[in-house]
Structure formats: C-alpha cells, structure tokens
Amino acid sequence: MRRNPxxxxxxxxxxxxxxxxxxxxxxxxxxxxxxxxxxxxxxxKLDAFREDLTANVDLFCEQQEQLAADPWFQEPRTxxxxxxxxxxxxxxDPAPTMPADSxxxxxxxxxxxxxxxxxxxxxxDFSALDFGWMxxxxxxxxxxxxxxxxxxxxxxxxxxxxxxxxxxxxxxxxKFRLVHGLRTGQPVEAARDVRHLAWLxxxxxxxxxAMIATALLGIERKAxxxxxxxxxxxxxxSLEQNERMRAVLWSSMSFSSIAAPTAVARKARHCGxxxxxxxxxxxxxxxxRYLKPFAEGxxxxxxxxxxxxxxxxPCPTSLARTIWEHGATLDDAPAAxxxxxxxxxxxxxxxxxxxxxxxxxxxxxxxxxxxDRLKKLRTGTPAPAAADATP
Numbered sequence: 001m002r003r004n005p006x007x008x009x010x011x012x013x014x015x016x017x018x019x020x021x022x023x024x025x026x027x028x029x030x031x032x033x034x035x036x037x038x039x040x041x042x043x044x045k046l047d048a049f050r051e052d053l054t055a056n057v058d059l060f061c062e063q064q065e066q067l068a069a070d071p072w073f074q075e076p077r078t079x080x081x082x083x084x085x086x087x088x089x090x091x092x093d094p095a096p097t098m099p100a101d102s103x104x105x106x107x108x109x110x111x112x113x114x115x116x117x118x119x120x121x122x123x124x125d126f127s128a129l130d131f132g133w134m135x136x137x138x139x140x141x142x143x144x145x146x147x148x149x150x151x152x153x154x155x156x157x158x159x160x161x162x163x164x165x166x167x168x169x170x171x172x173x174x175k176f177r178l179v180h181g182l183r184t185g186q187p188v189e190a191a192r193d194v195r196h197l198a199w200l201x202x203x204x205x206x207x208x209x210a211m212i213a214t215a216l217l218g219i220e221r222k223a224x225x226x227x228x229x230x231x232x233x234x235x236x237x238s239l240e241q242n243e244r245m246r247a248v249l250w251s252s253m254s255f256s257s258i259a260a261p262t263a264v265a266r267k268a269r270h271c272g273x274x275x276x277x278x279x280x281x282x283x284x285x286x287x288x289r290y291l292k293p294f295a296e297g298x299x300x301x302x303x304x305x306x307x308x309x310x311x312x313x314p315c316p317t318s319l320a321r322t323i324w325e326h327g328a329t330l331d332d333a334p335a336a337x338x339x340x341x342x343x344x345x346x347x348x349x350x351x352x353x354x355x356x357x358x359x360x361x362x363x364x365x366x367x368x369x370x371x372d373r374l375k376k377l378r379t380g381t382p383a384p385a386a387a388d389a390t391p
Contacts, residue, residue, distance in 0.1 A: 044257050049368045056371050057264050060251055063377050064272025067244050072237050080141035082200050084146035092163040096150050103133040104169055107231035116222050119179050126180040134193040141201035144317040154238040158328040159286040168214040170197055174216050186328055188234050194220050205278040205317045210249040214242055247373035252280030254369045258288045260300035278315035285320050289327035295360035
C-alpha cells in the first residue's frame with residue numbers, strides 16, 4: 001500500500017517544528033537560567049546595600065549636623081584656590097617626586113615618618129625650619145588638585161589611577177610646627193596653621209584629603225593634651241568629633257553611589273549643612289563615569305540626578321565636574337604608559353544593554369562600601385584612630 005506523500009511531508013514538518021520548538025525552549029530556559037544566575041551574583045548584595053543606606057540615612061544626617069556644629073567648620077576663611085601652590089610644592093604619587101626647591105623639602109635628619117611622642121620628648125631643633133609657606137596658605141580656602149599639576153592631565157582622565165598629590169608630608173610638617181609652637185610659647189599660632197592646612201586637605205573634595213584632614217586635627221589635639229594649662233582660646237576638635245568626621249566623610253561616597261536609591265542620595269547630600277556633599281560626589285562620579293557605558297541604562301535615574309546635582313550646585317574644585325565630563329570609561333582603552341586597568345576587548349565590544357547591565361551590576365556590587373564606621377557612632381563605641389594614622 002502506498003503512503004500518502006502529503007502525510008509524509010506533514011510528519012516531517014511536525015518533527016522539524018518540534019525540534020525547532022524544543023531548541024527555542026531550551027534556549028529560553030538557558031537564557032532565563034543564565035539571567036537568574038548572573039542576577040544572583042550581584043542583586044542580593046546591591047539590595048542589601050540599598051536597604052542599609054535607607055535604614056541609616058537619618059543617622060547620617062544627624063551625625064553630619066552634629067559635625068557641622070564644630071567650631072572648626074565655623075572659622076572665617078579667605079576665599080581662593082591653594083592648588084597652584086600646593087600642587088607645585090608637593091610630590092605626586094606615583095610620580096613626580098617633590099621638587100628640589102619646594103619649601104616643603106625637609107633636611108635629611110627630619111625626613112620620614114616621626115612619632116609625635118618621640119618628637120615632643122626629643123631635643124631636635126626646629127627653629128631652622130621655615131614655616132612661612134603655612135602662613136601663606138591662609139589666603140586660600142580650598143585646594144583644586146587639578147590646577148597647575150606638574151604633568152598635563154591625561155585625556156580621558158582616569159581618576160581611579162591618576163597621580164595624586166602626596167599628602168603625607170603635611171603630617172610631618174604639622175607635627176614640627178606644633179612642637180615648635182609649644183617650645184616657643186606660641187601654641188595657638190601653630191595650631192592655627194595646622195588647622196588651616198587640615199581645612200585645605202578637606203576642601204580638596206577628595207576622600208584621601210579628608211582622611212588626612214582628620215589626621216592633622218588629631219595631631220593638634222595631641223599637642224593640646226600635652227600642655228598642663230593650654231590657652232583657653234585654643235579649642236581643638238574633640239576625639240568624638242574627629243571620629244564623627246571620619247565616619248561621615250567616609251560614608252558620603254556610599255550615599256552618592258549610583259547604586260543608592262535616588263531619594264536617599266539626594267537627602268544625604270543636602271542634610272546637615274552638606275559638609276560631605278562634594279567629597280561624596282567626587283568619589284561617586286569616579287565609579288559612575290567609569291561604568292557609564294554599561295550602567296547608564298539600568299541606572300538612568302541616578303545618572304540624571306548626578307548630572308543635575310553637579311550642574312545646579314557646582315563644587316569649589318573642578319575635580320568632580322572634570323571626572324563627570326572627561327573621565328575614562330570602560331569603553332576607553334588605557335592611554336599608553338597608563339596604569340589604568342585594561343578591560344578585555346570582548347568587554348568593550350559587548351553589544352546591547354543586556355550583558356552590559358550584568359557586568360555593571362557585578363562591578364557595582366564589588367565596589368560597594370559598608371557603613372560600619374557610621375553605625376558605630378550609634379553605639380557610641382567608635383574605634384579611635386591614631387593621630388598620625390594614614391588613611
């Protein structure tokens with residue numbers, strides 16, 4: 001008996017349809033499985049991060065308000081940029097080194113890190129040191145680290161690996177200035193110089209500068225504590241306030257992250273006299289700009305909020321805006337001779353938003369910072385840092 005050709009062809013078509021449907025189904029299942037697996041690598045951490053920020057934004061604002069009441073933030077200062085001087089005087093990390101004619105050059109006998117207690121008890125003579133450069137800085141109230149740099153800025157500007165001023169010598173000079181002030185009966189004048197140096201480090205709008213500022217203020221407090229009867233007008237920042245400053249400024253970058261809820265980020269940037277706003281913006285825009293080709297789609301609202309923030313209320317320094325407009329991104333190959341990590345070619349050429357959003361999420365999750373320093377302020381048991389501790 002002859003088989004119907006149409007029936008045979010129908011059977012073949014059904015088989016082909018079944019095969020194609022099965023392949024499509026398996027592809028969809030594999031894609032869904034891969035998507036769930038990738039999301040599981042970063043979404044739980046980012047969700048926990050957002051919940052942590054939301055739960056602690058009121059604490060952040062309360063602590064920032066208490067910090068703003070400190071006399072150090074109320075002192076009158078003359079407006080102007082110390083960057084053209086300090087950027088030329090200091091060495092840079094990783095290069096170049098401090099110029100030979102810099103007023104911050106120290107004699108070989110004083111070079112290196114010195115312990116405060118040892119210096120105070122020593123017979124080292126500091127009278128030959130010229131502290132005039134410190135007095136010269138009183139004419140300025142912020143420090144733009146991009147002004148008068150020793151080498152031209154790279155284009156695009158790779159903030160996360162770019163050379164930065166070496167702040168560490170400022171700690172040694174602060175100690176020498178205070179010891180000399182104590183010995184010559186002029187502790188208040190010496191403290192005034194050190195407090196202003198700390199202010200300029202803080203107003204560099206960098207987290208590194210802010211941590212150096214807390215260290216300088218800690219050195220001042222130690223000098224005050226070394227006196228049996230310090231002058232009544234000398235009021236150094238307390239240990240409690242110093243720890244609060246460290247915690248608030250450190251936490252500010254988390255609250256400005258593109259992974260933060262937009263409303264929470266906005267609240268944190270503007271509460272409590274907004275002391276940490278520009279530092280948080282600088283540190284947050286560094287990562288946001290770098291991830292922009294991969295993260296702008298899934299985090300569009302956060303990018304728009306950052307852009308509006310930088311445009312409506314610019315910071316005194318040009319750093320945050322330069323990073324935002326001219327910073328390196330994942331799509332940029334590193335400049336020749338740069339230490340910028342090179343994302344592989346396949347990452348830069350990934351098509352579409354789907355795979356890129358997962359990479360952005362993973363990198364954001366890796367880069368999140370905890371709020372432990374801030375939360376310790378709630379318990380009242382912050383771990384005190386040494387006065388001359390580096391960040």
